[in-house]
Amino acid sequence: MSNSSSSALLPAGLHDVLPLEAAQEAAAVERLMAECAGHGYERVKPPLVEFEESLLTGSGAAMASQTFRLMDPVSQRMMAVRADITPQIARIAATRLGKAPRPLRLCYAGEVLRVKGSQLRPERQFTQVGVELIGPLQPEADAEVVLLAARALDGLGVRHLSVDLCVPTMIPLICRGLGVPEDETARLRAALDRKDAAGVAAVGGAAADLLGRLMDASGAADRAIAVLTSVELPEAAEKDRRRLTEVVRLLHATRPDLTLTVDLVEHRGFEYQTGLSFTLFARGVRGELGGGGRYRAGSAGPENEGEPATGFTLYMDSVLRAVPAPAGPRRVFLPHGTPAAEAERLRADGWVTVAGLEPAADAAAEAKRLLCSHHLVNGEAMAAR
Incomplete structure (x- = not known):
């Protein structure tokens, strides 16, 4: 390999963004930011690198395995390169904007770097665009961020958009409410991850039949909600059921054209979410366009600490695959x-x-x-x- 070829080689998951595509991304980011600003979300810009203990606490702890670390030669303390911007917005809300009126609406755009990509999204460096709505607990807040994400993507020309809703806290609450032992709960969740009906049934126990019905009902939102409202749940899971049902109603009322699906047993990828969550897809596009959901802003411990918050993050590498190819400028x-x-x-x-x-x-x-x-x-x- 020649020296010039060797110097042009980049690590796996990293790539140069060339003319047209770079201009398209910049224009798309600003259009998304303008849409968010029009709904009252104010832009903030956190740093690319922070001290490890601040970046990887609370909701940021879920990204620890995806985070690059380095030593700060000035302070001799460990720093971390952000792998996700949401924990930084939560920190800003809890500290610099701790006394700002609630609900607090913030938006952002910036690069993130991750240790490894996934099979569907091999990119390790990409641009995130998102919003955080901090303070309110009402289902209207959940509906607002879903609708804003859909509207923003519509404005970029994304077609055949679908929103997949889930409540990752529901299954643990059901198992706990029915007295299912932890080892049995772990086996049930592993089977649910695989969508393995036989595996769920084989575990048996008090929750197996109920969880099997919920798994089978996952799909179109109306059908999933109909099954969810017909089954008997432990009292601990009632709050999740009511919120999901109400948010689906609000979304249907405002955007009856929006394709909604519900996965009643999903939890993978929502490690720091504390309630209703969602993923955005476009037909024929590899990988998710983005996602979001409930979490605790500023939490460094159990789920009952920190402020209630919800929001979404869009992944611009996937978003740009879902929009029409840019026309060259005149x-x-x-x-x-x-x-x-x-x-x-x-x-x-x-x-x-x-x-x-x-x-x-x-x-x-x-x-x-x-x-x-x-x-x-x-x-x-x-x-x-």
């Missing part, structure tokens, strides 16, 4: 010596201008070489043939 080549006023006029009309830095014998050929669709002739943009 680029016009300006021969050497073109007056600055002419260039200003063209840019005001929406052109991208590329100035010649020396005289060219064939302006049309030079325009094509520089990937310009037009060149300037006597003050007019002419197609470069």
Whole structure:
């Protein structure tokens, strides 16, 4: 391998974003931020690196295995590179904005770095865009963030969007309410992860039949909610049932066209969520576009600590796979010596201008070489043939 080839090699999961795609991502991020701002969400910008003990406490502890660490040569303390921005927003809300009026609406956009990717999403560095709604407990807050995520993606041109709802706390509460031993609960959850009906039945016990029915009911939201409301649940799980049912009602009322599914037994990937959660998908697009749900902002211990919060995060690498390919900008080549006023006029009309830095014998050929669709002739943009 040549030295130039070797120097261009990047670690697995990392890649350069080249022209058109980089411009498309930047434009998409700003459009998403504008949509969030229009709904009252104020933008914040946390740092890329923090001290390990602040970044990996509370909800951030769930990302510990995905976090790169390094030594700060100034303080001689361990620092961590963020693998997710949500814990940083929770820290800001609990500290710098601790006295700000609630509900607190914040939004953000920034890069994250992870130790490893997944099979569906092998990227290790990507841009996150998201919102956090901190303070309220009402189902209306859950519905707000789902609807905002859907509206923001609609605005980018994402088609065939679906929202998959789940309540990852429900299964542990059901098992606990029915007195299922911890080892049996672990086997049930492993079988549910595989969607293994025979495995759930084989475990037996007080919860096996109920969990089997809930697993079978997962799918279209109306069917799942109908089954959920027809079964008898332990009192501990009633709060989760009521919230999920009400949020589905609110979503249907506001966006009857939005495709909703419900997975009544899902919990993987929602390690720090404390209630209703969701994942965003688009038909035919690899990987999830984003996700979110309930958590405790500022919590460093049990779930009853910290403020109630909900929000969503969009993964821009996946989002851009779900939107139409960008059209190239209108680029016009300006021969050497073109007056600055002419260039200003063209840019005001929406052109991208590329100035010649020396005289060219064939302006049309030079325009094509520089990937310009037009060149300037006597003050007019002419197609470069």
